[in-house]
Amino acid sequence: MTVTAPRPAPEVGSARRRKEDARLITGQTMWTENITLPGMLHLAILRSPLAHARITHLDTSPALREPNVVAAFSGRDVADTQGGLPCAWPVTEDLVMPVHPPLAVDEVRHTGEAVAVVVARDRASAVDALAAIEVDYEPLPVVLDMEVALAEGSPLVHTDQTTNKAYTWVFDSAQAGTGGAVDEAAAGAEVVIRRRYRQQRLIPAFMEPRSVVVDASADQLTLWSATQIPHVLRFLLAVVTGTPEHRIRVIAPDVGGGFGGKLQMTAEEMIAVLAARRVGRPVKYTETRSESLMSAHHGRDVIQDLELSARRDGTVLGLRVRLTANLGAYLGLVGPGVPLLGAFMYNAIYKFPAYRFECQGVFTNTTLTDAYRGAGRPEATYAIERIMDELAVEVGLDPLEVRRRNWITHEEFPFTTVCGLTYDSGDYEAATQKARDLFDYDGLRREQERRRASGDPVQLGIGISTYTEMCGLAPSRVLGSLRYGAGGWESASIRVLPTGKIEVVTGSSPHGQGHETAWSQIVADQLGVAFEDVEVLHGDTRSAYKGMDTYGSRSLAVGGFALVNACKKVVDKAKPVAAHLLECDVSDVEFSGGAFRVRGTPDGGKSLADCALAVFAAHDLPDGVEPTLDADDVYDPVNFSFPHGTHLCAVEVDTQTGRVSIRSYVAVDDVGRVVNPMIVEGQVHGGVAQGVAQALFEEAVYDADGNLLTGTFVDYTPPSAADLPDIVSDRTETPAPDHPLGTKGIGEAGTIASTPAVVNAVVDALRPYGVDDVPMPCTPERVWQAIQNGGGRS
């Protein structure tokens, strides 16, 4: 019989206010840009004004005559030593991998590419001296459109290559043995729907501009960077620069957002390393917002051609996807693989019998594209959720009913999809029902009918997105099979200090997610210590030497698993110590409520702190007991994490002006068990906001010469508070069966779900006007134009 002792309320599941906030709300944050080292110099970077050109003349020496300038150099000066920026995801064996020099040497291939550097005593002097650098360019033909780039006779982005096509990657369920053949499905179909969707180019637009400080004095290379990936970066710096890994320390101090945009080894980081070594003093570089928008990696920019085969009753028989992905001028760290993260998600929550996905990656004279919140999965979810609405219209069913006829029911889990993924858990019926109720779906449909009937110039549209996604990146073997260059494990270390306080070291690297709070909650429960007695260390390869960092909604799904495992190891190590203190056999010790007790004895237990002090003194330990309670764990997930949910959006569209207003938005997400509901809700709010931004507001635009027209926040327009609605966020809870906490990833779900919900609503509002698509972002101009082109009633 277990004796139940009084124990504090569990931390996991409570809306703990964040530990991180104390420094962030008082202006005591350690941003990279706030770091000042003795003797530190400042960098400014001269960037190409042309999208494609040969550098015919470049002389940095006039800059050296400017005041306060210590050094100036160009790509040619470092051509032999600068190496190339890495691509860690060569998706095919024959992937075309052009060299990506940090500083352009002979040719520039997109506007904003770095061509020369000034190092000066202060930032203003460095920027001033850029004007003294002499550069002559010979313009080369520019190609911006990815379909033009693929056509015969197109100008080449890389004149030393024979093609602009980087790769072709195919998944076919018939070939993989995971499903049927799409051609057969189409041949037997009563309905075939073909659509082209365009994912516009987006810019992650994290609020903290990228910044890097490098100290290369002595034989140590220390780099502070506003990065999501300090651990990966350390490894890459060793490989790219040849610096022994043990002499490299990378620190991601407080980092102001990333959204995938700081999942990169950047030209600017390498340039700062080159500069610091050249001048023998620490250097700092912080980009301006304009530089950031122009040269930090972009996201999306994909053309999707879909062919959906179905029966007249709405049952889908097969889906074929042809995808063209604009990679930009160079390959990003994981850029070629982003479409692959979507490839396995086009079947979404549905039981499709046949599926084929073909993707071509294309070079153009634009800034490279890479991960942006959701990375591949928003694109897939958008396309399938849009075309399911088209199917509903075609077969004359409510769009929720079409989804219900195709989705995996909750009794069918675990379910192996047409892509070969095994979804571990989910309850699409429950999430959808809850969303329907919160949204008043039936009431809004009735209102829509009335407004359609009355010819209201402001029409009501209802948009649906029943999404799932694969996150918690990722099982290392699966990553290996997809030719990804690294593993997907995560690490955690617990240090039990002599006074019983706990230091937790995590290998994931937060930049706004709230790890310090959530990890403290988990450890408090696992070890029976106070939330306040846990300190979470991260983002410094000296203290947290092992990690795979933060992206792909992986921190809790993978890192949380390692954390729980490490805690269990601590308890196991403490048990023999407790047994010794309790003068009982170790097999008689039980640990619950933060105390080690003799089984069946409610009183007189020993705490972890008692054991910690005992091993610290180590005067009286049993033979063979190591005098520490510290423990590590590295966990490699057995599967992806599959959060899901149903988002419903109601918009009002003014058919006379094209203006779209979101009237209500309901997000019901199932992320399994929740460690901190406040943080989860925050992730949903922010994720939905970014998805709404893609649907309605944001687009990176180049002119015909390859100049970025959206190079400031005047033109690239992340929504303000006045642009966004309140949303209703709720949850259903289907625990992840393989996770010790039952949790699933939440970082990207909102963004993945919301874009199709909004656009489906806009299109739904305009069905009577003959509209079956509005390109994103659905600006008033585009909505109005779609109405004019629709041929419906005016």
Place this chain on the structure above:
Amino acid sequence: MTRIQLHVDGVRYDDDVEPRTLLVQHLRDRIGKVGTVVGCDTSNCGACTVLLDGVSVKSCSMLAVQADGKAVTTIEGLAEPGGALHPVQRAFHERHALQCGFCTPGMIMAAVSLLADNPDPTDTEVREGLEGNLCRCTGYQNIVRAVRDAATAMRDAAGAPDAEAPSEVPAQAAPEQREVTV
């Protein structure tokens, strides 16, 4: 160089500055007030917002010399000398109105200024009042809640005559509260 005198967070600073120096550069690079940050170069993001004689300004959009003789309050000077947080700071913490926190100094200072102008704003007035401050993480919903909570707290603390009247702030489901020291 031009001689200027600023009172920043209650301390007097006399400096010679280049006339082209922006107020935010002066605050960060000379005075060491790095709690105030720069997020853009077109005055769109508002991350650099400070109070100048009590009114919010984007410190990237004015020259240091223009602030000569004035009092600047930054995020670092907002809490009371003993460390007690300003109601807006406390509400941002309680309402989870920040994630990465980069926009937060500017957002809080803009909110303080907004509440000075309008002690009882509606949701819409908060949203429009903070239109000049961008946040990429939160979707703003919790920021709006926080500003309205702070407004209530500040009105209550000021003993406003209508403090007894029913609040216009709808009763929000009280999240589980715990004592957290910040």
